[in-house]
Amino acid sequence: xxxxxxxxxxxxxxxxxxxxxxxxxxxxxxxxxxxxxxxxxxxxxxxxxxxxxxxxxxxxxxxxxxxxxxxxxxxxxxxxxxxxxxxxxxxxxxxxxxxxxxxxxxxxxxxxxxxxxxxxxxxxxxxxxxxxxxxxxxxxxxxxxxxxxxxxxxxxxxxxxxxxxxxxxxxxxxxxxxxxxxxxxxxxxxxxxxxxxxxxxxxxxxx
Numbered sequence: 253x254x255x256x257x258x259x260x261x262x263x264x265x266x267x268x269x270x271x272x273x274x275x276x277x278x279x280x281x282x283x284x285x286x287x288x289x290x291x292x293x294x295x296x297x298x299x300x301x302x303x304x305x306x307x308x309x310x311x312x313x314x315x316x317x318x319x320x321x322x323x324x325x326x327x328x329x330x331x332x333x334x335x336x337x338x339x340x341x342x343x344x345x346x347x348x349x350x351x352x353x354x355x356x357x358x359x360x361x362x363x364x365x366x367x368x369x370x371x372x373x374x375x376x377x378x379x380x381x382x383x384x385x386x387x388x389x390x391x392x393x394x395x396x397x398x399x400x401x402x403x404x405x406x407x408x409x410x411x412x413x414x415x416x417x418x419x420x421x422x423x424x425x426x427x428x429x430x431x432x433x434x435x436x437x438x439x440x441x442x443x444x445x446x447x448x449x450x451x452x453x454x455x456x457x458x459x
Contacts, residue, residue: 257357262308265300267300268309270417278329299315300314313417369427
């Protein structure tokens with residue numbers, strides 16, 4: 253069982269985040285201005301939780317404020333945050349002007365990452381980075397990367413990120429990422445070919 257917090261600030265948003273992900277936030281609602289003020293004063297984490305039409309997800313990602321970018325005259329604040337660790341909401345609380353809850357930080361299963369599984373994920377990630385940026389990542393850069401570290405740099409939708417948060421196995425996260433990375437490479441390749449066809453008016457150009 254993971255570490256518990258009895259009174260953890262919660263920030264429901266229409267997005268999900270994963271550990272290591274950098275998330276800029278513009279805080280403008282009074283309740284969340286109060287929450288971030290308390291977080292900054294205590295030097296503590298808060299929880300970003302995906303809220304959709306079905307309500308609040310059970311699992312979220314703890315975030316730390318890494319930088320206060322700007323404080324506006326009307327009290328609004330722009331901050332830079334970074335994901336730290338996944339957690340589960342045990343119970344919601346209503347002691348403050350802002351949402352909070354009793355939470356439990358989530359531990360992974362006691363297992364060793366499978367070398368073949370990790371290699372496949374690293375290869376797929378390297379292919380995606382090269383397809384998207386033309387940058388080639390060397391093996392010594394790829395091999396130490398965890399699933400969360402790779403996922404934190406890719407703009408997946410909330411469903412994919414929530415799926416990663418819900419998994420308590422690094423091997424399972426690596427397998428999921430391999431599928432997601434390969435699918436993303438195919439989409440990028442399709443977009444590039446479609447743009448090339450559009451620029452050539454549908455004709456293949458030689459020379």
